[in-house]
Amino acid sequence: MTPNPAYAICRMSDIPSQRAAGFHLEIVEPDGRRRPWPIIVVRWGRQVFGYVNKCPHDGVNLDWERNQFLDPNGIRLMCGKHGALFELGTGICVDGPCKGRGLTPVGLVVLDDDICVTGVTLVEDDEADPAADAP
Numbered sequence: 001m002t003p004n005p006a007y008a009i010c011r012m013s014d015i016p017s018q019r020a021a022g023f024h025l026e027i028v029e030p031d032g033r034r035r036p037w038p039i040i041v042v043r044w045g046r047q048v049f050g051y052v053n054k055c056p057h058d059g060v061n062l063d064w065e066r067n068q069f070l071d072p073n074g075i076r077l078m079c080g081k082h083g084a085l086f087e088l089g090t091g092i093c094v095d096g097p098c099k100g101r102g103l104t105p106v107g108l109v110v111l112d113d114d115i116c117v118t119g120v121t122l123v124e125d126d127e128a129d130p131a132a133d134a135p
């Protein structure tokens with residue numbers, strides 16, 4: 001296995017600039033266990049920022065309404081449940097119950113216009129648990 005694989009999750013053009021999208025990925029822990037790993041990808045022009053989709057104070061996904069990640073002004077990530085606001089570029093909470101804490105960053109790189117996750121081991125589709133597809 002490559003030490004630092006990059007997993008393409010979407011094309012750059014799949015996320016309009018100044019928007020965020022959620023991805024439901026699955027990670028392989030160092031002990032080999034798999035666990036769901038929901039992430040948020042924010043695109044701002046040619047820049048992309050990734051965070052684990054989990055509020056630092058209560059552990060819930062930010063998109064209380066599915067795939068709604070941004071505040072009404074479109075300039076911060078927002079917890080849809082409590083309204084906490086997070087800076088897009090740092091993931092730091094600037095207002096709300098977890099003020100001063102931050103979202104967990106996700107390593108991203110853009111390769112040939114693909115947005116790719118790095119720094120983790122993901123379960124790839126062809127490794128998915130066959131039982132998961134069973135009726």
Ligand code: FES
Binds near residue numbers: 056057082097098
């Ligand atoms: S879960 Fe932390 S602000 Fe909503």
